Amino acid sequence: MAEAKQVVTRIAPSPTGFMHIGTARTALFNWLYARGRGGKFLLRIEDTDRQRSTPEATQAILRGMAWLGLDHDGAAVSQFGRVERHAEVAQELLSRGAAYKCFSTQEEIAAFREAARTEGRSTLFRSPWRDADPATHPDAPYALRIRAPREGETVIDDQVQGTVTFRNADLDDMILLRSDGTPTYMLAVVVDDVDMGVTHVIRGDDHLANTPRQSLIYAAMGWDLPVYAHIPLILGPDGKKLSKRHGATGVEEYQKMGYPAAGMRNYLARLGWSHGDDEFFTDAQALDWFGFDGINKAAARFDFKKLENLCGQHIAGAEDSDLLREILAFLKVTGAEIPTSEVQELLLCGMYCLKERAKTFPELIEKAEFILSDRPIEPDEKAARSLDAEARAILGxxxxxxxxxxWSRNGLEDAVARFAQDRDLKLGKIAQPLRAALAGRTATPSVFDMMLVIGQDETLDRIRDIVGHPAT
Incomplete structure (x- = not known):
């Protein structure tokens, strides 16, 4: 019995802009499938479009992958750096008779298509050079085209879409090498996947139509086809293609909006894939569960409420030290001030009460203002309304x-409860001005949590600041 091949997947984004959330989801699926089976996950930068590819976009891809925690094996491969290898394979296809020289000019092809449209015929270009005698070849630039079959069908067995059949009559003799000698994307992708040992091609179903054409290269070179899995696209809430009008579409935008990476991974995994009714799950569970059988054929709709709900669960369940590291990274990418080591210690100490019900890092940081603010605390307009003369007298x-x-939870609760009982006051009559004195705002953790986190001296100093400041 032949030994099973090690699974090798890849993600191959084009560095022509930001890293789209759809590309990130495809990368995640590839990562989960490979890592869950002890395989390799590779990164290839498809930078053959020299006019649109930029180093900045490549760096954005690398940053996005790093933030999402999608580690790849080995160095990233540059597709442009392999053009000689691509051309070599094209020449091999020519020598095998699987490709031919086409001397048709762009003007001739455009004229053919215009005439075909006018006459209502198919615009699929059939090169007159396909079966031409080499003796008739002119001394002129030429492209190399694959010799596609004209009859029969090409069948692709897809792990998500099932068996997909394409009529060969609808396939064109696609260009492999342009007349300037540069390889096309369709050739480069196949050569790179083969040379990188890719066993499973998991990509968006918008690439499904490319598959029969690319399979011709595999067949002509005697290469084994990879396992194909074409996954559904991501749509906006309105069922249309996800775009800027729906909100953020770039991975780094979500990091700057303060979503935790673990929550983002969880949500992206659920976009087009499911494991029973499970919504919230850990990385370990996703790695164990992920497979093609759970991928839907239908397109997935992006839902910000579901994203926030999952992110809130991941924040609540995260280790405090891990949360602090990710919060500091969030502050760095947004250009915010990084807290001192002393303040970071207080954040860590108070994380237990900060992460409750926080769905994003900005929400958590908002709750942490009582830690991040320096004395004297300046109450906002709403908090100031609870600091009238009577309230200040109560605090005094x-x-x-x-x-x-x-100075313990029970000790503080008992002290405040006895004080309220002696003065015949409801707890809210004390808690509201106390909250305003300690945090300068009305939405905060419990007053007892705040006192425990900042300590007795700081608590008393903040109260004295308010009590000694006359009401306005």
């Missing part, structure tokens, strides 16, 4: 009770 009377309290 509360101060000695806090000075003598045991």
């Amino acid at each position: 009377e509360l101060t000695p009770h806090l000075q003598n309290a045991s």
Whole structure:
């Protein structure tokens, strides 16, 4: 029994702009499939479009992959750096009779198609040079075209789309090498996949139509076809192609919006793939569960509410130290000020109460303002309304009770409860001004959590600042 090949997948983005969220989802599927089977996941930069490819876009791809935690094996491969190898294969196809020289000019091809449209005929170009006697070849530039079959069918067994049949009469003799000697994308992709040992091609179903044409190169060179899995595209909430009008489409935009990478991975995995009714799952579970049988044929719709819900669950369940590292990375990419080491220690100490119900890092940081703010705390307009003269007097009377309290959750709760009982006050009458004094805002963690995190001295100092400041 032959030993099974090691699984090798790849992602091959073009560096012509930001890394699209759809490309990230395709990368994730490839990563999950390979890593879950002990295989390799490779990265190839398809930078043959020299006019549109930029180093900045390549760096954006690398940053996006790194943020999502999609590590790849070995160095990234530059497709442009392999043009000589692509041309070599094209010449091999020519020598085998699987390709031919076409001397038709762009003007001649354009004229043919215009006439075909006018007469209502197929615009599929049939080169007059396909079966021409080499003795009749002019001394002129030529392209190399593959000799596609004209009859019969090409059948592709796809792991997601099933058996897909294409009429060979609808296939053109696609160009392999242009007249300037540069290889086309269709040739380069096949050669690179073969040379990189790719066993499984997992890509968007917009590439399905390319597959029968690319399979001709495999067959002509005697190469084994990879396993194909064409996955559904991602649509916006309205069912139309995901675009800027729906919101962010670039991976780095989501990082700057403060979504945690683990939540993003979870959500992207659920876009077009499912494991029963499971919505929330860990990386370990996704690696264990992911397979072609769970991928849907239908396009997936992006839902920001579901993304936020999953991200909130991942924030709540994350290790505090991991959360702090990711928050600091978020602050860095957004150009925000990085807290001092002392403040970072307080953030870590208070993470247990900061991460509750936070769906994004900006929401978590908003709750952490009582840690990030320096004295004297400046209450916002809403918080200031709870700091009238009566409220300040209550805080003044509360101060000695806090000075003598045991600085623990139970100790603080007991001290405040006894004070409220002695003054016949409801807890809210004390908590609201106390919250405003400690944080300067009304949406915060519990006042007891805040006091525990910033400590007794800082708590009393903040109250004294407010009590000694006359109400306006």
